[in-house]
Amino acid sequence: MPSALIAVKDASGATVNIEKPIVPARAAAADSRPVVLSNEDFAKLGGGLPSALGTSGGMKVELPASQIETGKYEAFPNTVSTTTTLGSTGAIGDFLSTVTIVPETLNPGSISIKDGSGTAIVIFAGGTGSVLSLVPFTVNLGYTSTVGAWQIVTGSGGNVHGVCGGNFT
Numbered sequence: 001m002p003s004a005l006i007a008v009k010d011a012s013g014a015t016v017n018i019e020k021p022i023v024p025a026r027a028a029a030a031d032s033r034p035v036v037l038s039n040e041d042f043a044k045l046g047g048g049l050p051s052a053l054g055t056s057g058g059m060k061v062e063l064p065a066s067q068i069e070t071g072k073y074e075a076f077p078n079t080v081s082t083t084t085t086l087g088s089t090g091a092i093g094d095f096l097s098t099v100t101i102v103p104e105t106l107n108p109g110s111i112s113i114k115d116g117s118g119t120a121i122v123i124f125a126g127g128t129g130s131v132l133s134l135v136p137f138t139v140n141l142g143y144t145s146t147v148g149a150w151q152i153v154t155g156s157g158g159n160v161h162g163v164c165g166g167n168f169t
Contacts, residue, residue, distance in 0.1 A: 064144075073165045078104060080158040083114070083151050087168025090149015092116070095142075095167040099123060099152070102136040102162050109157025113141070116148020126157050136162070 005017040076084040087094060101111055107128050112120035123139050124130070143150075152164060 072168055073163050074168060075163050076152040076154065076161060078158055078161040079154060080109065081154065081156050083153050086150040086152065086164050086166070089169060090116075090145070090151075091169045092145055092148060094145040094150050094169055096145070096150045096164060097142055097166040098138050098140050098164065100136055100138045100163045100165070101160060103131045103134050103160050105159040106131055106134070107157065108160035110155030111160060111162065112153040112155070113143075114151040114153060115143070115145050116151075118147045120153050124160075126155055126160060 004020040006020045007015050007017055010016050072087075074084070074086045076082075086096065096113065099111065099113070101108075101124050108126045108131060110122055110126040111124040112122045114120045123141070150164070150166070150168065152162075154160060
């Protein structure tokens with residue numbers, strides 16, 4: 001059922017019809033757009049909220065223990081074309097939350113990440129014009145390893161180092 005219209009004047013003084021605002025509730029499912037949970041909808045839910053919403057109605061989100069920050073971090077050097085394994089040995093299930101990149105020149109090298117023996121993924125291309133200052137910046141990732149230890153690969157340009165945060169073995 002279409003909403004009622006009301007006449008209003010626009011910026012130029014012309015009269016235009018717009019939808020009449022509705023109150024934040026529903027009389028019946030067929031005659032208005034839902035805005036808040038009605039008694040009718042509440043009854044269709046069996047008189048309660050789905051378990052995912054918890055008892056207060058807020059969305060419940062559970063993260064695996066491996067994805068909860070444990071305060072672990074590991075630095076990687078500014079060495080040209082070097083691969084640094086994160087953690088003592090690293091393993092499937094390791095969590096890479098962030099990489100903070102610290103450029104040392106305005107023409108720093110690239111930074112890539114690798115999941116075990118997988119293909120390197122560039123997260124910072126580096127090169128001329130890639131940074132305007134030497135201010136560190138963070139790349140938020142939130143990745144869980146599916147192949148093996150996380151690795152950071154510094155490119156051939158060098159002049160960049162940083163710190164990785166996450167949960168590494």
